[in-house]
Amino acid sequence: MRGAPLLAKATARLSAAGIPDPGRDARKLMAFALDVAPHRLTLVLPEEVAPGHAAAFERLIDARAERRPVSHLTGSRQFYGREFIVTPAVLDPRPETETLIEVALSEPFGSVLDLGTGSGCILLTLLGEREGVVGVGTDVSADALEVAGRNRASMGLEDRAILSLGSWYEALPDALDPVDLIVSNPPYIALGEMAFLAPEVRAHEPRVALTDEGDGLSSYRAILSSAARHLAPGGRLIVEIGARQGGAVHGLFEAAGLSGVRVIGDLDGRDRVVIGTRR
Incomplete structure (x- = not known):
């Protein structure tokens, strides 16, 4: 079969399975299966697809129809212009989190702590964008830190990024305490909201x-309980939040004694980031 009808058949299959954007996902998976750059896929669609490639593509479509995330099938996801x-x-790096990156890069910093680093996409992006900056990523999951380590190696940042196993600040090395910037995209989905998440998220991303x-706010309480002790004077704390958490997290920041507290929206106009500064 040629590529075009194979792609059309796959798109119809994903549409029937309720995939939100079946054409986009089918194209991504076909480009991956054929080992061609996504922007070159149109050029090869008129050609015959080798049986082995066609079978691999159909297996990917079967898995996507079962709501496995595209990133889990391809093993990577783009974030802030880099492949992770x-x-x-x-967690799958999300475009909304790029708002946190933009806010962090709006002022200079020499050291950064990423609490709950996961794939390392926040920490490593900040280091990649700021030459000479050093940082630490902490996480309670050894499996997550293994992924972050692979991303660190692929970006050549082993000499500037420390990855440390532990809960919040307990894994912060003394040599980098205090820091100029603390960032975090913590678990903020309330228990009662979990049932309403997309199957790709609810069933396939790490629940922790x-x-x-x-209530979705306990991570912010834990982070804020010691933030001032680990921030250098004038240092900033920046966290990602859920769309309806702006007021609550703003109040927690002020109660913790941080100054200049602001809630910042993402490109869709939804509350996405809260920032505060140590006095």
Whole structure:
């Protein structure tokens, strides 16, 4: 079969399975199966697809129809212009999180701590964008840190990024305490909201990175309880939040004594980031 009808058949299969954007996902998976750059896929669609490649593509479509995330099938996801390795051990890097990156890069910093680093996409992006900056990524999951380590190696940042196993600040090395910037995309989905997540997220991403099994705010309380002790004077704390958490997290920041607290929206106008500064 030629590529074009094979792609059309796959798109119809994903549409029937309820995939939100079946054409986009079918094209991504075909490019991956054929080992061609996505922007070159149109050029090869008129050609015959080798039986082995066609079978591989159909297996990918079967898995996607079962709501496995595209990133888990291809093993990577783009974030802030870079390709990051992704596995079921880490959250899928999301475009919304790029808002946190933009806010962090709006002011200078020499050291950064990423709490709950996961794939390392936040920490490693910040280091990649700021030559000479050093940082630490902490996580309670050894499997997540293994993925972050692979991403660190692929970006050549072994000499500037420390990955440390532990809960929040307990894994922060003394040599980098305090830091100029603390960032985090913590688990903020309330337990009662988990059932409403897309199947790709609810069934395939690490639950510990999604929810605190409570009201969705306990991670912010834990982060803020010691933030001032680990921030250098004038240092910033920046966290990602859920779209309806702006007011609550803003209040927690002020109660913790941080100044200049602001809630910042993403490109869709939804509350996405809260920032505060140590006095």
